[in-house]
Amino acid sequence: MSRTADVLAARKAQGSGALIGYLPVGYPDLSTSIEAAVALVENGFDAVELGIPYSDPGMDGPTIQRATEISLAGGFRLADTFDAIEAINARVDAPILVMSYWNPVLQYGVDRFADRLASAGGAGLITPDLVPDEAAEWIAASERTGLDRVFLAAPSSTDARLQQVVTASVGFVYTVSTMGITGVRGDVDQAARTLVARLRDTGESFNCVGLGISTADQVREVLSYADGAIVGSALVNALTDGGVPALAELARELARGAAVER
Amino acid sequence: MNLRAAPGPYFGEYGGRFVPESLIAALDELSDAYELAKTDPTFQEELNELHRSFTGRPSLITEVPRFAKHAGGARIFLKREDLNHTGSHKINNVLGQALLTKRIGKTRVIAETGAGQHGVATATAAALFDLDCVVYMGEVDTERQALNVARMRLLGAEVIAVKTGSRTLKDAINEAMRDWVTNVETTNYIFGTVAGPHPFPAMVRDFQAVIGNEARSQILEATGRLPDAVAACVGGGSNAIGIFDAFLDDESVALYGYEAAGEGVDTPKHAATMTRGRPGVLHGARSYLLQNEDGQTIESHSISAGLDYPGVGPEHSWLKDLKRATYLPITDAQAMDALRLLSRTEGIIPAIESAHALAGVIDLGRELGPDGLILVNLSGRGDKDMDSVGAYFDILDAGADASGPTPADSAGEAR
Numbered sequence: 001m002s003r004t005a006d007v008l009a010a011r012k013a014q015g016s017g018a019l020i021g022y023l024p025v026g027y028p029d030l031s032t033s034i035e036a037a038v039a040l041v042e043n044g045f046d047a048v049e050l051g052i053p054y055s056d057p058g059m060d061g062p063t064i065q066r067a068t069e070i071s072l073a074g075g076f077r078l079a080d081t082f083d084a085i086e087a088i089n090a091r092v093d094a095p096i097l098v099m100s101y102w103n104p105v106l107q108y109g110v111d112r113f114a115d116r117l118a119s120a121g122g123a124g125l126i127t128p129d130l131v132p133d134e135a136a137e138w139i140a141a142s143e144r145t146g147l148d149r150v151f152l153a154a155p156s157s158t159d160a161r162l163q164q165v166v167t168a169s170v171g172f173v174y175t176v177s178t179m180g181i182t183g184v185r186g187d188v189d190q191a192a193r194t195l196v197a198r199l200r201d202t203g204e205s206f207n208c209v210g211l212g213i214s215t216a217d218q219v220r221e222v223l224s225y226a227d228g229a230i231v232g233s234a235l236v237n238a239l240t241d242g243g244v245p246a247l248a249e250l251a252r253e254l255a256r257g258a259a260v261e262r
Numbered sequence: 263m264n265l266r267a268a269p270g271p272y273f274g275e276y277g278g279r280f281v282p283e284s285l286i287a288a289l290d291e292l293s294d295a296y297e298l299a300k301t302d303p304t305f306q307e308e309l310n311e312l313h314r315s316f317t318g319r320p321s322l323i324t325e326v327p328r329f330a331k332h333a334g335g336a337r338i339f340l341k342r343e344d345l346n347h348t349g350s351h352k353i354n355n356v357l358g359q360a361l362l363t364k365r366i367g368k369t370r371v372i373a374e375t376g377a378g379q380h381g382v383a384t385a386t387a388a389a390l391f392d393l394d395c396v397v398y399m400g401e402v403d404t405e406r407q408a409l410n411v412a413r414m415r416l417l418g419a420e421v422i423a424v425k426t427g428s429r430t431l432k433d434a435i436n437e438a439m440r441d442w443v444t445n446v447e448t449t450n451y452i453f454g455t456v457a458g459p460h461p462f463p464a465m466v467r468d469f470q471a472v473i474g475n476e477a478r479s480q481i482l483e484a485t486g487r488l489p490d491a492v493a494a495c496v497g498g499g500s501n502a503i504g505i506f507d508a509f510l511d512d513e514s515v516a517l518y519g520y521e522a523a524g525e526g527v528d529t530p531k532h533a534a535t536m537t538r539g540r541p542g543v544l545h546g547a548r549s550y551l552l553q554n555e556d557g558q559t560i561e562s563h564s565i566s567a568g569l570d571y572p573g574v575g576p577e578h579s580w581l582k583d584l585k586r587a588t589y590l591p592i593t594d595a596q597a598m599d600a601l602r603l604l605s606r607t608e609g610i611i612p613a614i615e616s617a618h619a620l621a622g623v624i625d626l627g628r629e630l631g632p633d634g635l636i637l638v639n640l641s642g643r644g645d646k647d648m649d650s651v652g653a654y655f656d657i658l659d660a661g662a663d664a665s666g667p668t669p670a671d672s673a674g675e676a677r
Contacts, residue, residue, distance in 0.1 A: 055559040056432065056544060058439045059282050065426055078556040102280055103543040107557030129280050129543075154284035156446065161286065179284055180444040 004095040004123050004148050004171040007046050008206040008227050016258045017223035018046040020208055021251065022099065022232030024064065025050050025081050026071035027239070033071075034087045036239055039248040041092040044255025048088065049126060049230065052081055052100040059101075059128040061183030063233040067240070078104055082120040095123035097148060097171070102130045105138070114141035124148020124171050132168035139168065150174050153199060153207070155191040162202045172206035172228060173199060177213070184233050185212030188222060196226045219257030229257075265510040265586060267468075271460030274583060276576035279459040280543045285439075288446045293461040295366045300468070305361065312357045313472065316390070317347045319354075320476040323484065323637070328607035329620075333627025336634035339484065341477045341505060343641050344612065350642030351473060351501045352383040356452055358469035360387035363450040370394040370449040374438040376403055376431035376497065377568035377615065378410025379642055380454030385419035387452075395419040398438045400430035403567045410646050428561040431497075431571045435545050455498025456575030459546030463575050470504025473639060478508040481637055490630055493518040494639035495618040496589060497533070497569035499578045501641035506587060516588070519578060520622035522564035523591030533562035535574045536582055536589035549576040565594040565650065566614040568642075596621040598654055601644065613642035614650065 011018045021040040025033050037048045053068035053076050060068070085096050098117060105113045105125070117125065124147040130138065132151055142149040148171030153162055156179060165173055177192035178185070192209045199207045208228030213219060215234075222229040231254060238250040271277050279289060299305040313319035322342040330338040343351040356373075363371055371393050375381030381397040388395035397414055401423040404411050414421050427433035435458075442451045453462045456470070474492075481489055492509050494502035496519035509515040524532035532538065535550050542551040544559055552560040552572035564570040581587040597614060600621035605611045612620060619638050627634060644651060652658040 054557075055427065056436050058436050058545075059443070061440070062426075069426070072558065103551075103553070103559075104557040106543055107553065107555070128282055129546075131279065131281070131283055131286060134278050134280055152283040154282070154287075156284055156287035158287065161283070165283065176282075176284055179446060181440045 002124070002148050002171045004047060004097065005206055007095055008172060011046060012227055017226060018208065018228035019044065019219060019255055019258055020047045020049055020228055020230045021045045021235050022049040022051055022230060023235060023239070024053050024067045024071055025084050026053060026074060026076035027067040027236070028070060029074055030080055030084065032244065034084050035244050036247050037084070037088045038091050039244050040235070040251050041094040043248045043251035045094070045251055047095045047097065049097050049099050050081060050084060052078065052098060052104055054101040054104055057101060059181055061181045061233060063184070063236050064182050067236050078108055082116050085120040085122045089121040096121070097124050097126055097150065098122055099126040099128065102127060110137045111141050114145045114147060118145040118147055122147070124150060126150040126174055128152060132164050135168065142170065152176055153195060155179055155195050159198070159202070162198060166199065166203045166205045169205060172208045174230070175199065175207045175209045175226065177209050177211045180211065182211055182232050184214040184237065188212050188218050192222065193225050216253050216257030219254050223258055266507060268464070268577065270464035273463070273577045273580035276541070276549050276579040277460060277463055277547050279546060280548065281459045281546045282443060284443045285446065288442065289459055289461065291366060292362070292450070295362055296461055296465050299362060299365065309358055309361060313354070317353050317357065318345065319472065321345050323477060323480045325484070326604070326608045329604050330627060332603060332607070333624045334630065334634070335632040336627035336630045336636055337485070338623060338627060338636045338638060339481055340610070340638050340640040341473060343473060343501065343639060344610070344616070344643035348379070348383045348386050349645060350379040350383070350613065351470060351504060352380040352454060353386065354472055354504065355454070355466050355469040355500060356380070356383040356387045359450070359452040360391050360393065363393060363452070364391060366450065368448055368450040370445065371452050372396045372398065372438050372441050372449055373452045373454060374431065374434040375399050375454065376434070376570060377566065377613070378403065378407040378414070378646060379568060381419070381421070382410050382413050382417070384452050385414040385417035388419060389417045396441065397421050398424050398434040398441070400428070400434045401425050402429045403431065406650055407567055407646060408649070431567070432545070432559065432573070455500040456503045456577060457498045457545055457547060457549065457573055463547065463577055466500050467503045467507060467577060470500050471507040473501065473504035474506060474508030477505060477637055485635060487635065488512055488515050489635045489637040491516040491518055491626055491634070492637045493520065493619050493623050493626065495569060495615050495641060496521045496574060496578060497571045497615065498573070499575040501639050503575060503577055505637070505639040510586065517581070517586060518622060518626060519587055519589040520592045520618045521589055522566055522569035522618060523593045524563040524565070526593055527591045531563035532591065533564040533570050533572065534591040535572060537591045541579065544573045547576045549579045550574050550582070565654070566597065566618065568613070568615040569618060590622055592618040592621045600624060601651065602655065610640070611644035612640055613644050614647045616641045
């Protein structure tokens with residue numbers, strides 16, 4: 001079934017949860033972004049979320065906006081994503097999901113994208129601006145190719161919509177911790193805990209909490225109630241400030257936030 | 263087929279709601295409130311009264327015979343949205359959405375703006391209705407529309423210069439969307455055009471349809487018949503859909519939308535979404551879009567901030583595919599010539615945006631000839647553009663004269 005779900009289940013069985021790291025492809029350049037993803041897994045992360053840089057990232061705060069602008073200015077092309085996945089897969093063993101706004105996928109061709117992602121060894125796709133209501137074509141393509149299909153759940157979602165998101169998602173549900181965009185926050189909302197509880201009432205699915213998580217304490221807190229924690233902007237900041245070594249160090253520190261030894 | 267009042271969320275294959283899940287609840291709330299308001303006589307009366315006593319509606323239609331001599335002698339009427347309070351058609355939509363904001367109990371409004379006209383209209387409505395107001399405007403636009411920035415601030419709004427991406431309208435929309443996701447509990451997004459996720463394309467069209475409703479009766483009264491063509495400039499497309507809507511089911515009336523060709527559609531510097539774009543998703547809706555092979559939005563260019571947008575409203579994409587409306591590109595130079603021509607022949611200084619429609623009509627009038635009857639939406643006035651216009655014609659220095667040929671000289675020139 002879903003390789004991501006298997007990893008989540010294994011961490012859950014250990015009494016902990018999974019740590020997922022977001023990095024934009026091509027930032028600061030393609031080869032460094034590959035090194036960075038490898039470093040995440042080598043330093044305790046369970047899965048990688050590779051972001052496809054996009055000209056109009058409506059869900060992203062300044063850190064990720066700036067990083068993806070630099071990647072695009074450096075000549076990032078969509079197909080680089082698949083090369084990166086293959087390069088990372090050749091060196092470490094962890095599910096690699098792609099995060100993309102919808103238009104790049106649409107323009108590549110939804111079926112073609114699914115085929116290429118699957119053949120590169122990608123685990124699935126997170127769609128921040130595609131809700132299940134608009135996703136018929138992607139649902140069909142991901143069913144056909146066996147890719148994870150990760151939709152978002154938000155604190156403002158009604159119970160009926162949570163049901164729809166849980167039913168439509170494969171792998172896990174991306175649980176938006178707060179009403180807002182990506183970025184480092186001092187504290188992760190109580191809203192996340194409430195939303196995870198509502199998701200658990202809705203049905204059997206894994207939930208990973210993202211937005212605003214940047215410290216080991218926050219990871220520990222989130223994993224006390226959720227199946228996974230997603231870290232993004234903090235990793236990008238570390239990569240910006242100190243390159244792959246600094247990223248590896250932050251990854252090790254965050255991994256200590258998970259309850260079990262890794 | 264009856265085309266009027268298509269309810270959304272889809273117009274053929276265009277439209278929809280391509281937004282983060284976090285915004286769905288707010289969009290649903292807005293859709294529900296709007297559906298109720300649409301059929302509520304109290305809401306409609308309140309809005310009509312604001313149109314009458316605040317905006318100054320109905321706006322006039324004005325025949326422009328001296329201008330028309332340069333357009334093949336066709337009869338040309340302008341719908342004078344430039345005479346509205348705040349100087350453009352934008353107020354029609356803003357008053358409707360501000361009333362809705364009150365109804366759903368929110369106390370803060372945000373808006374994006376390109377030329378600043380929608381921002382000024384929103385700041386005006388916020389002052390009138392006692393709402394907190396933040397306007398996002400690309401940094402490039404705050405520079406070329408500095409006067410409108412000052413107007414918004416004077417009205418009590420906070421203007422945030424957006425420094426990301428191309429620093430124009432599309433980036434202002436991104437930033438407004440980010441604000442909305444974060445503050446949706448207290449905040450309503452007053453969207454300025456017929457683009458964006460449902461319900462905006464249908465709702466903004468309905469609020470702007472007053473333009474065409476008035477103009478259709480006015481031109482029937484003035485001439486005893488329907489026009490052969492109705493024309494408007496198209497950026498996002500709200501003034502165009504506003505004047506088209508009443509005529510959509512009049513088969514004899516041709517509809518023309520003129521988009522900004524900047525330095526030319528064969529150069530990289532244009533905003534000709536319909537001429538050079540292809541369908542894709544931007545800002546929450548599927549529509550025509552300027553984009554590269556990878557689906558990255560291409561930055562648009564136009565001398566007119568209000569048309570400097572790489573997307574277009576989904577209903578326009580539908581009308582284009584149906585061939586119900588024709589969309590043609592107008593360069594910066596053509597628009598500026600038409601702006602000066604209308605100023606000199608009729609004593610009306612149009613906005614640079616609206617001048618794109620006037621330039622289009624010069625060609626159209628020549629095709630239709632003296633029996634032709636054309637209605638043009640003069641969507642805004644040129645006061646806000648005097649800095650750019652002054653620089654373009656080099657008439658800012660004391661004693662300088664407008665360069666270029668006089669209207670009489672250019673009348674016989676082939677275009």
